[in-house]
Amino acid sequence: MKKYNFGIWLLSFLFLFYSCAQIGTITGGEKDITPPKILKQIPENNSTNFTEKTISITFDEYVELVNPTETFKLSPLLKNEPSISIKGKSVLIDFKECELEANTTYILTCEKGIKDFTEGNMLPLTQFIFSTGNYLDSMTIAGNVKNALTLSGEKDVAVFLHTENEDSTLKNTLPLYITYTDEKGNFRFSNLPNRSFYLSALKDKNSNNLFDQSDESIAFQDKIVEPINIQFDTNNNPIIDYQENKLYLFTEDDTTLKFLKRELAYDFVHKFIFKNKVNDFTLKQISSIDTNIHFVYKKNPTCDSILVFFSDTINTLIDFELYANQTLIDTISLNPNQKNKIRRKNNFEKQVLSYTISQNGDLLHRLQLTFTYPISNYKENAGFCVLLPKDSLIDTIPITFHFIDDIQQTIELDYNLEQENQTYTFICADSVFYNHFGWCNDSINIQSKTNSLKDFGELQVAFQFYEENHFIAELLDDKNKVVQTDYMTFNKKIKYSYLVPGKYQLRIIVDANNNDHWDSGHYLLRQQPEKIIYFDKTIDILANWKIEETFDVIIE
Secondary structure: HHHHHHEEEEEEHHHHHHHHHOOOOOOOOOOOOOOOOEEEEEOOEEEEEOOOEEEEEEEEOEEEEEHHHHHHHEEEEOOOOOEEEOOOOOOEEEEOOOOOOOOOOOEEEEEOOEEEEOOEEEEOOOOEEEOOOOOOOOOEEEEEEEEEOOOOEEEOOOEEEOOOOOOOOOOOOOEEEEEOOOOOOEEEEEEEEOOOEEEEEEOOOOOOOOOOOHHHEEEEEOOEEEOOOOOEEEEEEEEEEEEEEEEEOOOOOOOOOOOEEEEEEEOEEEEEEOOOOOOEEEEEOOOOOOOOOOOOEEEEEOOOEEEEOOOOOOOOOOOEEEEEEEEEEEEEOOOOOOOOOOOHHOOOOOOOOOOEEEEEOOOOOOEEEEEOOOEEOOOHHHHHOOEEOOOOOOOOOEOOOOOOOOOOOOEEEEOOOOOOOOEEEEEEEOOOEOOOOOEEEEEEEEEEEEHHHHHHHEEEEEEEOOOOOOEEEEOOOOOOOEEEEEOOOEEEEEEEEEOEEEEEEEEEEEOOOOOOOOOOOOOOOOOOOEEEEEEEOOOOOOOOOOOEEEEEOOOO
């Protein structure tokens, strides 16, 4: 009886325990998105007569350091930088190995160098300021860093102050003062001495405060910058108006031609990829064989990639010297008969000329066909015909075509798509076009439906200049792609027709060297990037709507 009672008691206890365990689960509160907050600093910020060896900064929570050698910058720079460590909830800045100058105001800038331990919230850009003299320097240099091409503000850019302005200063001399731009590209040096400086900015990829990489973006001013005494209100806004220093960030054009790689584009077609523009190209055969290998080549629109089409099918490795821009670049070995290793199903290769279509359905344009290989032979009397829309008096008419490129790879049909919202059918028999290998086309049947004029908008712009120069006018879509480019030297009206509805921008490039494109600057040559002026508003193009604007081009 006792065993029976004990068993009942045990089962009841387990049931009660299990039930209690299922009542609920522990959940956390709202996610912490607040950055660490400074509770106290010893000695206090903006202290004078500084003789301490350590600054202690205590936060309201546990924090950790993020690359302190890169994210903490002391201005003016010292030979030995202070060491930075964590103790409890405090950050300790140790100056024991530093030789501080007398009567000098120092600014320690922390840019993304401290975050809280739990959620990783970053301390905003913060400066810790102290003076070894009995006063704090109070002069200011402020300004903005913009992208030289887009004129948008550049954030997280290092801004430097130097005391000299030699041609190679930014390449081999560390700055005296450093700060960083905010989200809008604004920057400010505070607590400066009353002396002249040279101002520059750098997207410092290796964080060494030197312009020593060709892909680092840079901005600079040639003129001397004088700090001024600016008073700020409680919201840290200037009380008086002042002239901001403007810096335009650019990446120098690297015009060095480099051969990057060769790859097989498709059967018998090799692709040569370069860094920078190729003006002329050739392969000089150096292998001693009975056959002289023939080829033609085609550049891509940016001229940094070359497609080589071989007309010989000799199946062996052949050595070539590769020349580009009249310079021997490399020696390579390739097989003109090389094929793609990936085969079609059942290991069957259909040797048919395929093609791609462009300008299909574009009103008042002509249809274009680009074949996969250049055309070596074609039947002139067995060309295209077009089936016209039903409301036309004639049903079918023959049309001609012509090649629009030197290697005879792209044809344009000699027929304008003039009727809107209509379907045209273009027909061509098979075996009209042949390549060097004897491959020919299948029969071609292309239906091309034109748009309606009501689907497009129109923009007319009167460009108003106040001086003669060489200008480039560009219309850009909402993805900053150039839709149309025009060149002018003075006032001109331009009509932009058949625009797809959407948002557009206008900009003017002051083409100072008259080479028909925008040039970035060059630091050692002391060349600033060519000036760009944007229209002061975005233009909203609507379908079946015409807009007229006047662009007053004011050059600073």
